[in-house]
Amino acid sequence: MPLKSRLVEALKACLKASGLTYGALAKRLGLSEPTVKRMFSRGSFTLERIERILEVIELDLQELARLAREGSPAPAELTHEQELGLAGDERLFSVFWLVQNQWSFAEIVAGFAISRAELTAAYARLERLQLIRWGPGERARLLVRRDFRWRDGGPVKKTYGPRVMSEFLAARFKQPLEFLRFESRQMSPESAALLKRRLERLALDFNELAEADSAAPGGKRIGVALLAACRPWEFSVVHGLKRRS
Numbered sequence: 001m002p003l004k005s006r007l008v009e010a011l012k013a014c015l016k017a018s019g020l021t022y023g024a025l026a027k028r029l030g031l032s033e034p035t036v037k038r039m040f041s042r043g044s045f046t047l048e049r050i051e052r053i054l055e056v057i058e059l060d061l062q063e064l065a066r067l068a069r070e071g072s073p074a075p076a077e078l079t080h081e082q083e084l085g086l087a088g089d090e091r092l093f094s095v096f097w098l099v100q101n102q103w104s105f106a107e108i109v110a111g112f113a114i115s116r117a118e119l120t121a122a123y124a125r126l127e128r129l130q131l132i133r134w135g136p137g138e139r140a141r142l143l144v145r146r147d148f149r150w151r152d153g154g155p156v157k158k159t160y161g162p163r164v165m166s167e168f169l170a171a172r173f174k175q176p177l178e179f180l181r182f183e184s185r186q187m188s189p190e191s192a193a194l195l196k197r198r199l200e201r202l203a204l205d206f207n208e209l210a211e212a213d214s215a216a217p218g219g220k221r222i223g224v225a226l227l228a229a230c231r232p233w234e235f236s237v238v239h240g241l242k243r244r245s
Contacts, residue, residue: 008043010068011053017076018057019147021204024211028056058141076145078131080154085129087155095122096131100146101210103218105138111219147207168225177224184235192230199228 015025026036029052039045045053054061078086086093091114098108105123109116123140126132132140150156173180187195206226213221 004043006068007064008040008045010064011050012040014057014059014064014067015053017145018142018211019145019207020057020211021208024208025053025056027212028215029053058139060135075148077149077151078144078154078156080151082129082131083151083155085125087159089125091118092122092125093156093160095119096126098218099126099132099140100142101218101221102214105140107218146211168227177222180227184233192232195230199230202226202228 015022020028022036022040023033026033029036029049039049050061054064086096095108095114098112103111105119108114108119114122123132123134123138126140127134130143133143134140169180171178171180203226210224
């Protein structure tokens with residue numbers, strides 16, 4: 001494959017790994033979505049435009065060249081060892097969450113009760129876990145996809161899962177930005193499959209909106225959690241009524 005094509009494919013992989021859609025990237029660049037799609041489909045990038053895209057996805061030209069040569073997009077799931085490190089230290093987990101949400105080193109020090117020395121130590125541990133690459137100007141680049149998945153049955157879900165769900169569902173969901181609705185109906189497998197696809201699209205929209213807002217200072221953003229789920233299910237009480245054969 002020609003070098004130009006490899007660079008474009010590496011750029012696409014990095015964009016996907018960062019959780020950014022073409023639409024979200026277009027907003028960050030001040031361009032239309034069709035223009036961005038055209039650039040990627042034709043590989044028609046100026047050097048200035050490439051530099052702007054690399055700035056948005058927090059990647060340098062040297063790293064892009066390496067990815068074009070070796071081909072290693074960011075993983076979509078953490079390793080067991082990485083999750084163990086985060087599960088065993090709540091403070092480290094909190095710092096990683098802030099880095100994932102694009103808080104800078106300076107913003108974390110200014111906004112949270114953590115000293116520069118403590119944050120430096122946390123960054124060093126995250127780098128040893130190969131979760132970030134720590135560069136000049138205290139800049140941390142995430143080495144996993146921003147929309148990565150926690151491992152099913154992994155250390156993080158085991159350690160924090162019950163607490164997260166308990167705290168999340170403890171609200172009354174009556175405030176302006178709160179919403180909770182539980183529905184249980186019967187439908188065809190085809191409709192259930194359609195519902196699943198729509199929920200997957202909702203999760204993509206959630207990450208796209210977060211990425212579009214990521215340029216704003218950390219102090220201007222609020223933490224938002226999304227719970228979306230569906231599965232074949234009936235309330236256990238219903239099972240007490242035996243169906244007639």
